[in-house]
Amino acid sequence: MLVIFLQVTALERAEQAMKSKNYPEAIKQFDIAEKSDKLSPTNLFFRGTAKAALHQPKPAISDFVKVIKQTQSQNLKIRSQEKLFEICQSNCQLNCYKEFTSSMFQSNWHYSFLQQMTKDRKILLQGGYSNDDLINFAQKCSRDPEIQLKVITVLLEQQQFAQCKDVTDRLKIVFQDKRQECSQLSDIFELLRDSSIGNYDNLEKVAIRASRSQPDESIYTNFYKIAKVLKELSAEIEKFAPTQKLSADTLSPLLKKVKKIQAYPQKLFTSLNTRIQFLTSKIFNIDEELIPVLNFENMQYKVQNQVDSLIDIINLISSGTSQIIVEDLPSDTPHQKYIKAILYYFELDINLKSIVSAYQKKEDFGILTGEADKKINFVYALLRDAYKLKVNDNSFPHMQQFITDLNKLSDSVFNYHMKTLNPDIYKILNVSRQSSDSDIRKSYFKMARKYHPDMVAKNTTEEEKKSLARQFQRIADAYDIISDPKKRTIYNQGQHNAQERQSAEQYHQQRKQLAQQMFYRQQQRSQGQGQDFGGFDPFQFFNGGQQQGQQQGGRQRVVFNYNGQNVYM
Incomplete structure (x- = not known):
C-alpha cells in the first residue's frame, strides 16, 4: 500500500510540475x-x-x-x-528516417520529407547551396548544431552581419537555455554590421550595452572607443560642403582623438575570433578546436580604412601634409561617400577650367565635357547614396546647398557641351561670315595641312597625335558644313543639330530637377511622408552615371591644390 x-x-507532483x-x-x-x-x-x-x-x-x-x-x-x-x-x-542530424520505419509517422509523406532532409543536409554541409537555401534549411533544422554553425560561418565569411544577427536572434528562441550566450553573439554581429556601414550612433549604444553586461571583455570597450571618436568626427565632416568650409581649429582636437584609436582595429579583430569561437562552442556544445577560424582580414581593413581615411581628410581640410588619391578612397559608409563627392566636386571645378582653356585656345574640348558630365552623375549618385544611408535626420545639414552648387557647376559644363553641338565653325576655320568661298577654302587647306595626321613631327607624342587628330576632325567637320550651301543655311539659321541640342537641354534640366526632388523625397521619407513622381523613381536616374564615373575614374588622374594641399585624382 x-x-x-x-x-x-x-504522478500528482509530475502533473503539477507540468502545469507550471x-x-x-x-x-x-x-x-x-x-x-x-x-x-x-x-x-x-x-x-x-x-x-x-x-x-x-x-x-x-x-x-x-x-x-x-x-x-x-x-x-x-x-x-x-x-x-x-x-x-x-x-534535429535532422539524428537521421530519424534511418532509425524508424514509415509506420512511426503519420504518413509516407512525413517519412519521405525526413529522408529528403537528410540528403539535403549532406549536400549543404559539403557546400552545394545558396545562402537562401542554407538559411531556409537552418530554420527547419533549427536544433542541428552543425547546420547552425555552418550558416553563421558562411555568412561571416561573406560579411553578411545583419543576416548573422537574424540567425542568432532565432537561436535565442530555439536554445533558450543558452539565451545569454546567443545574446552576446548577437551583440557582436550587430557591432560588426554597424561598423561596416558606419552607423556610429547605434554602434556606440550596442557597445555600451554589451560592455555593461560583460565588463571584463575588452572587445566591447574597443568597439565603444572607435564608435565614440568616429561618431564625433563624422558629424563634423558631414557639415562640410563646397561652400561650407570647416575650421582647422575645430578639426585639430578631433585629429588627436582619431590618432589615439588608430591601432584599435587590429587589437579588436585579433581578439574577436577567439570570442566568437568561445560563444559558439557554448551554444552548440562543441569543442572550440572544432570551430573553424574565421578570417576577419577584410573587415579589419574596412574599419581601419574608416579611421585612416578620416585622418587623411582632416589633413586635407586643415592643409596638412597628407597626399590623397581620391579614387582609392573607400566609400563604404555614408560620410565616406559624402567626402568622396566633395573631392570629385573639386576635381570637376578643375575640369571646368580645362574646358574653358581649351575653348579659348580653339582646341577640341568635347571629350572633356563628356567626361565631366559623367563625373557629375557620379557625384549625384554618391550624394544620393550618402543621404539615403544616413543614420539620423541631422546628418548632412548642407546637402541641399551641395546639390544647388553642383547644379550650378553642371550648368557651366552644359553650356560648353552645347557649344560642341553647335560649334562656331567660322571661328574654327579662322574666317568671318562675310568671307568669300575662296578665302574660306584657302583657310581650310592651310589649317588642315597644319593639323593633318600625316604632317606631324616625328617627335610628337601619342597623346599629342590624338589631340591633333581631334582638331583636324573639327576643322574637317566645320568645312563640311560651311562648304555646303544647304548645310550652311541651316547653320546660319541656328538650326544645326537642333534636335540633339533640344534633347540635351531636356536631359540637363531633368537631371537638375530630379537631383532636387531626390533630396526632398529623402527628407519626406525621414519625416514619414510620401511623394509621388508618377511612378518614376528619381533615385534610379543616376545609377548609370555612377557606373560610368567609376569606369572613367580609373583612367584619369589629376593633381590639384586645395588650401595648399596637393590632391591626386
Whole structure:
C-alpha cells in the first residue's frame, strides 16, 4: 500500500510540475513513478513533452515511440507522431528516417520529407547551396548544431552581419537555455554590421550595452572607443560642403582623438575570433578546436580604412601634409561617400577650367565635357547614396546647398557641351561670315595641312597625335558644313543639330530637377511622408552615371591644390 501511495504522489507532483512548466521537476517525478510501475502512454507523452522542451531530443523520441507503440488512443498516437516528426525535423542530424520505419509517422509523406532532409543536409554541409537555401534549411533544422554553425560561418565569411544577427536572434528562441550566450553573439554581429556601414550612433549604444553586461571583455570597450571618436568626427565632416568650409581649429582636437584609436582595429579583430569561437562552442556544445577560424582580414581593413581615411581628410581640410588619391578612397559608409563627392566636386571645378582653356585656345574640348558630365552623375549618385544611408535626420545639414552648387557647376559644363553641338565653325576655320568661298577654302587647306595626321613631327607624342587628330576632325567637320550651301543655311539659321541640342537641354534640366526632388523625397521619407513622381523613381536616374564615373575614374588622374594641399585624382 505504501508503494502505491508514493506512486500516486509522484504522478500528482509530475502533473503539477507540468502545469507550471517546471519540466526538470516533472521529469524527476515521472522517473520516480516509473521505478515503481510502468508509466501509462499518457504519462509517457507528458514526460516526452517535458524532455523535448529541455532540448533532450533522444530521450524525448524514446518516450514518444513508446506511446505510438502502446497506446490504444488514436488521438494520442497522432499527437505523439506529430511530436516525433517535429523533433526529427528540427534535429535532422539524428537521421530519424534511418532509425524508424514509415509506420512511426503519420504518413509516407512525413517519412519521405525526413529522408529528403537528410540528403539535403549532406549536400549543404559539403557546400552545394545558396545562402537562401542554407538559411531556409537552418530554420527547419533549427536544433542541428552543425547546420547552425555552418550558416553563421558562411555568412561571416561573406560579411553578411545583419543576416548573422537574424540567425542568432532565432537561436535565442530555439536554445533558450543558452539565451545569454546567443545574446552576446548577437551583440557582436550587430557591432560588426554597424561598423561596416558606419552607423556610429547605434554602434556606440550596442557597445555600451554589451560592455555593461560583460565588463571584463575588452572587445566591447574597443568597439565603444572607435564608435565614440568616429561618431564625433563624422558629424563634423558631414557639415562640410563646397561652400561650407570647416575650421582647422575645430578639426585639430578631433585629429588627436582619431590618432589615439588608430591601432584599435587590429587589437579588436585579433581578439574577436577567439570570442566568437568561445560563444559558439557554448551554444552548440562543441569543442572550440572544432570551430573553424574565421578570417576577419577584410573587415579589419574596412574599419581601419574608416579611421585612416578620416585622418587623411582632416589633413586635407586643415592643409596638412597628407597626399590623397581620391579614387582609392573607400566609400563604404555614408560620410565616406559624402567626402568622396566633395573631392570629385573639386576635381570637376578643375575640369571646368580645362574646358574653358581649351575653348579659348580653339582646341577640341568635347571629350572633356563628356567626361565631366559623367563625373557629375557620379557625384549625384554618391550624394544620393550618402543621404539615403544616413543614420539620423541631422546628418548632412548642407546637402541641399551641395546639390544647388553642383547644379550650378553642371550648368557651366552644359553650356560648353552645347557649344560642341553647335560649334562656331567660322571661328574654327579662322574666317568671318562675310568671307568669300575662296578665302574660306584657302583657310581650310592651310589649317588642315597644319593639323593633318600625316604632317606631324616625328617627335610628337601619342597623346599629342590624338589631340591633333581631334582638331583636324573639327576643322574637317566645320568645312563640311560651311562648304555646303544647304548645310550652311541651316547653320546660319541656328538650326544645326537642333534636335540633339533640344534633347540635351531636356536631359540637363531633368537631371537638375530630379537631383532636387531626390533630396526632398529623402527628407519626406525621414519625416514619414510620401511623394509621388508618377511612378518614376528619381533615385534610379543616376545609377548609370555612377557606373560610368567609376569606369572613367580609373583612367584619369589629376593633381590639384586645395588650401595648399596637393590632391591626386
